[in-house]
Structure formats: structure tokens, C-alpha cells
Amino acid sequence: MPRPPLTPTEYWDLYKPHRGEGEQPAPPADRFEWTQFPGHGPGPELLGTPQRVLELGPGEGADAVHLARLGIQVTAVDFSAFQIERATRWWSHIPGVRFVHADVCDFLATDATEYDAIYSMWGAVWFTDPELLLPLVAKRLTPGGVFVFSHAEAGPGMYGPQQMRGKWLEGRERELTVLRWQYTPDMWADLLKRHGFTDVAARIVPPPNGETLGTLLVQAAQNDP
Numbered sequence: 001m002p003r004p005p006l007t008p009t010e011y012w013d014l015y016k017p018h019r020g021e022g023e024q025p026a027p028p029a030d031r032f033e034w035t036q037f038p039g040h041g042p043g044p045e046l047l048g049t050p051q052r053v054l055e056l057g058p059g060e061g062a063d064a065v066h067l068a069r070l071g072i073q074v075t076a077v078d079f080s081a082f083q084i085e086r087a088t089r090w091w092s093h094i095p096g097v098r099f100v101h102a103d104v105c106d107f108l109a110t111d112a113t114e115y116d117a118i119y120s121m122w123g124a125v126w127f128t129d130p131e132l133l134l135p136l137v138a139k140r141l142t143p144g145g146v147f148v149f150s151h152a153e154a155g156p157g158m159y160g161p162q163q164m165r166g167k168w169l170e171g172r173e174r175e176l177t178v179l180r181w182q183y184t185p186d187m188w189a190d191l192l193k194r195h196g197f198t199d200v201a202a203r204i205v206p207p208p209n210g211e212t213l214g215t216l217l218v219q220a221a222q223n224d225p
Contacts, residue, residue: 026090029065034121034150035215040208044070046148046219050116054140056104056149057123061087061097068097075113078124079103104128108136115140119148126151126180129161134195141222147197153204153214154182185216192220 035041047053050072058064058076060083068074074097078084084101091097100107104124118137120126125133126149137147154162161179183191185202192200197220205215 027060027062029062032063032066034217035205037208041205041215047117047119048146052115054115054118056118056120056125058087058099059083059123061091061099063121064097065091065094068094072096075100077102077104077107105132105136108140114142115145116142117146122151125149127178130181130191134191138196138222143222145222147220148218150215150217153216154184159183159187188218196223197221198223
């Protein structure tokens with residue numbers, strides 16, 4: 001009898017930990033990049049000069065740690081217990097960064113903290129219904145705060161919630177089925193403006209060196225009172 005597909009939580013608990021046996025070393029935290037290509041595209045300057053930052057879906061935690069080393073107070077929220085436990089184990093000695101195990105929408109709905117910047121690099125923004133997420137993000141930003149996120153550009157006609165399907169993890173018999181929400185830059189701009197964001201800049205960062213997949217990069221601000 002076929003085994004049921006992996007749930008989203010199971011997938012993120014398995015994603016990357018499956019590489020190699022035993023304890024894996026912490027990744028380098030010497031770069032902060034929005035695209036999947038090292039040294040290509042903008043960096044942390046898109047966040048402005050924040051004092052308090054929230055990352056949605058930090059995974060291994062290297063980007064959050066990079067910001068913390070710049071003197072920024074960073075909270076990083078992920079719904080994978082494994083990812084949070086591992087990031088905490090790797091980076092607990094770094095001052096200024098806190099890893100929280102929670103669903104990002106639940107966290108945003110219950111946490112009273114306001115943040116100067118909220119961001120996601122190929123993380124939870126890609127895998128969360130924006131109609132639920134965007135109003136929660138808007139409420140947690142300080143006046144004039146920024147929201148920045150990136151993920152792979154959408155294929156032609158592949159807009160809205162799209163299923164990621166396939167046996168993505170080596171040696172796993174169960175199929176992966178996870179939804180990711182993807183839109184054109186103009187569609188993202190319309191969504192953000194409808195939820196009260198201003199100064200929206202959404203674009204595709206072209207890939208380098210003949211690569212075929214670009215990066216969607218979106219910046220928006222919260223209205224001043």
C-alpha cells in the first residue's frame with residue numbers, strides 16, 4: 001500500500017538534515033544574499049538600518065546570524081522543530097539572535113513586538129498564503145518599516161498556490177507535496193498595496209552566467225501613521 005505524501009512539517013524537518021550521516025557543521029554566515037547565486041545581487045542594505053528584525057523561515061539560521069553580527073537584534077521563526085533545534089545548537093553563542101519554533105502566522109498574530117524590518121529569503125513567504133500572511137506582517141512593522149522577500153521566479157502561467165511534487169529527498173519513498181505561492185512582480189505589487197503597503201518595488205533579478213532561473217525580489221514599506 002503506498003505511503004501517504006510527506007506533510008509540509010515533515011518535509012522541512014528532513015530538508016538538508018538528510019545530507020550526510022551524523023552531526024553536520026554549521027554553514028558559513030559570512031554572506032547575506034537574496035538570490036541563490038553567491039556574489040550576485042543586492043545584500044542586507046535592502047533592509048535599511050534596522051535595530052530589530054524578524055526573519056520568516058530561517059532554516060539553517062546563517063542569514064539571521066550574519067545580521068546579528070552586525071549588531072542587529074534578530075528573531076527568526078520557523079515551524080520545523082528540527083531546523084530550530086539545529087540552528088539553536090549551532091548559533092546559541094551568538095549574541096543578538098533568537099530562534100523560535102512556531103508557525104509564522106501564529107507567531108505574528110500573538111507576538112506584540114514591532115520590527116523595523118521583516119524579511120524572508122526563499123522561506124516562509126513562499127510557502128504561506130499571502131492573504132493570511134500580509135496583514136499580519138503589516139501589523140508587526142514599525143511605521144516606515146520594511147518588508148523584503150525573495151524566492152525563485154514563477155514559471156509562465158504558474159501563479160497562485162502551486163504544488164511542489166516529487167521525491168525530492170534522496171532515499172525517501174514518500175512523495176513530497178507542498179504548496180508554494182508565486183506570482184509575477186506586478187501581481188505581488190497589487191497584493192501588497194491592497195494590504196496597506198507602500199513604496200512597493202517588485203522585480204526579477206536576472207540570473208548570472210547563462211543560468212535560466214531568476215530571483216523574484218520584493219520590497220515594500222509600511223505606512224507612517
